[in-house]
Amino acid sequence: MLPRNFLVFLLLIFTFHLPPLISAENTTFDFPFFTVRNLTLLGDSYFKNGVIGLTREIGVPSSSSGSIIYNNPIHFFDQESNITASFSTSFSFSVKNVNPSSFGDGLTFFLSPDNQTLGSPGGYLGLVNSSELTKNRFLAIEFDTKLDAQFNDPNENHVGLDINALTSIKTADALLQDIDLKSGNLITAWIDYKNDLRVLNVFLSYSSLKPPTPLLSVAFDLSGYLKEDMFVGFSASTEGSTEVHLIENWSFKTFGFLPVRPKSHPHNVSDSSVTIISDVPVSNSTNKHHKGLGLGLGIAGPAFFFVVLAVFGYVSVKKWKYMRIENGLKAEILTGPREFSYKELYAATRGFHSSRIIGRGAFGNVYKAIFVSSGAVAAVKRSKHSREGKIEFLAELSIVACLRHKNLVQLQGWCAEKDELLLVYDFMPNGSLDKVLHPEPETGILLTWSHRQNIAIGLASVLAYLHQECEQQVIHRDIKTSNIMLDGSFNPRLGDFGLARLMDHDKSPVSTLTAGTMGYLAPEYLQYGKATVKTDVFSYGVVILEVACGRRPIERELSSQKMVNLVDWVWGLHGQGRITEAADKRLNGDFKEEEMRKLLLVGLRCAHPDSAERPSIRRVVQILNNEADPIAVPKMKPSLTFSCSLTVEDIVSDDEERKTTA
């Protein structure tokens, strides 16, 4: 039986003589909050609790640029009808300065033919590439918080219309309507362009009520710049400042496209059928409906059927799509990390009782948490934080929270209350690789060769994910066996990704060194303190040598009491053509010699003193999966000369310290 409103719908269609075939549709979308869905993040932009941050959010001045772009292209022009759409958008944003004297540079809303629009930091507003000024094409409204003489800015608090360049076509001082763009308050902006009037208006308000008069009104014909397919988004930049640019919500629509008639119509629907169907009163009984329908079918024939099918299809596809999106969003909310309350974690760890401590690190203790209500078990990392540490922590958290890989210790949630930072992770029953590889009394589990190979491959694949595959590149900085956990099946799970650094954010990398970390750090990291993907590759190389040999990266030789560096030791054996003798003696030769040789050589190559000679982690994955040929390793470890006299042996003064890094 057909629903009544469907019949009304049919009537409407038939009154228009022909089903309208639309060649260009008006677009509408609305983001009451943001998720990764339908948006592309470029540069330093990120999501945090449903809000978009466009530039890095840290307490120290930095130069940064980022943009976000709505994934689907939007039609602004219809060739067939020669119509340019009008558009209207509104969004709420805030610009605040962690340090009020450190402001700049501002944000823009832009339309561009390119879905990869990202520009340089500083006065370029994340929109223009400083080395190729004409590369990015755009039509933008800037909300500029810095006076840039280069672009004829009037002051450090203005709104302007920019086309393909940052020198505005027209600007307006936001103070004219008592708006201070960088006050930190939530500001709502409305941008309207009416193509028939050729006028663009920008309204700003601290409230959600649109003011009666626009702040900026530009009489300008944009039709030459509004192309058939355009992308819309936001960009922002900082230049050695602490300015934070956040977008809270966004709605957008185009309008003005007319419903168009199809060019040809093979099936004519006669006017008589329309009249007959229209004669059937809609509010009448079902029987009558059937009668009317029967009449319509008889007269309109195949065209009628076609429309019925099309409409049904349209309605159900739409409904299905809607349900799918809704379910997807729900899943995202349910599975993502969440904020825990301090009370909840306090109860689950029996008040952070010492009997619940399962690890100790430089940052603080790790506790086993048992949630009484659900019976779930988790690991909780606890550390103190300062005020400024918290902001940095939350910014980094928003990146880490989006990471998903089977070889990562999954973050379940966090808590930042009472001057403490608490991180809740999946509980790993087999503890850390460090503990399994070097058990204190020589007892317990022995990792087999296939376990070890699995660890090497799993670790390489999660690093490839962090370095190259996830939305925002993550450099781990602290890869060592004590940060690698083993799940119930001895699969490796990398922990502490990116956050380790934040736990002791106010210390320089070298000052936080313990002997346990030392052996994993690349020479250039020790020298310049700068972490890169290649410093991660170095640490990975050391870890897999440790896994293959069962020896610590720096070990005191029993006979001579001399400190032995694992990389040097394996390289020495390689030079003598007996590299496989480095294999862990506890394996009792229970491995394929070729495979052992390959793993050790990959380890050496990754631990090459010259960062340029280390392979990318993706290459490592391919080599270990036999998809690429191994890379040759020189017989002699190449030496790297430093300008400073500090050597590895000088820094490692106390190898007892390593035991404190859990």
Ligand SMILES: *[C@@H]1O[C@H](CO)[C@@H](O)[C@H](O)[C@H]1NC(C)=O
């Ligand atoms: C996301 O994109 C899909 C099509 O890819 C679209 O149907 C949906 O409406 C979009 N969602 C939003 C919020 O724009």
Ligand SMILES: *[C@@H]1O[C@H](CO)[C@@H](O)[C@H](O)[C@H]1NC(C)=O
């Ligand atoms: C399209 O419309 C513009 C004005 O809106 C007009 O100048 C132009 O000649 C039209 N082009 C065609 C092909 O009709």
Ligand SMILES: *[C@@H]1O[C@H](CO)[C@@H](O)[C@H](O)[C@H]1NC(C)=O
């Ligand atoms: C950009 O647009 C092109 C063509 O419209 C599309 O093939 C490509 O996947 C888009 N890239 C992104 C990152 O959305």
Ligand SMILES: *[C@@H]1O[C@H](CO)[C@@H](O)[C@H](O)[C@H]1NC(C)=O
């Ligand atoms: C600017 O353009 C150059 C060359 O196309 C490119 O390598 C660089 O990444 C661009 N810079 C930004 C910030 O997009």
Ligand SMILES: *[C@@H]1O[C@H](CO)[C@@H](O)[C@H](O)[C@H]1NC(C)=O
């Ligand atoms: C965005 O949020 C603000 C404040 O909650 C609200 O006033 C405004 O109407 C919202 N705008 C959109 C487009 O959702």
Ligand SMILES: *[C@@H]1O[C@H](CO)[C@@H](O)[C@H](O)[C@H]1NC(C)=O
């Ligand atoms: C687009 O919006 C206009 C209102 O400006 C409306 O008259 C028109 O029917 C819409 N076109 C389509 C194809 O929905």
Ligand SMILES: *[C@@H]1O[C@H](CO)[C@@H](O)[C@H](O)[C@H]1NC(C)=O
């Ligand atoms: C359809 O109708 C048009 C005008 O209404 C007429 O010119 C055409 O011949 C008709 N085509 C058929 C197949 O009846």
Ligand SMILES: *[C@@H]1O[C@H](CO)[C@@H](O)[C@H](O)[C@H]1NC(C)=O
């Ligand atoms: C149903 O249709 C009859 C004529 O067929 C009409 O007299 C009657 O008023 C209609 N009922 C309603 C509720 O409109």
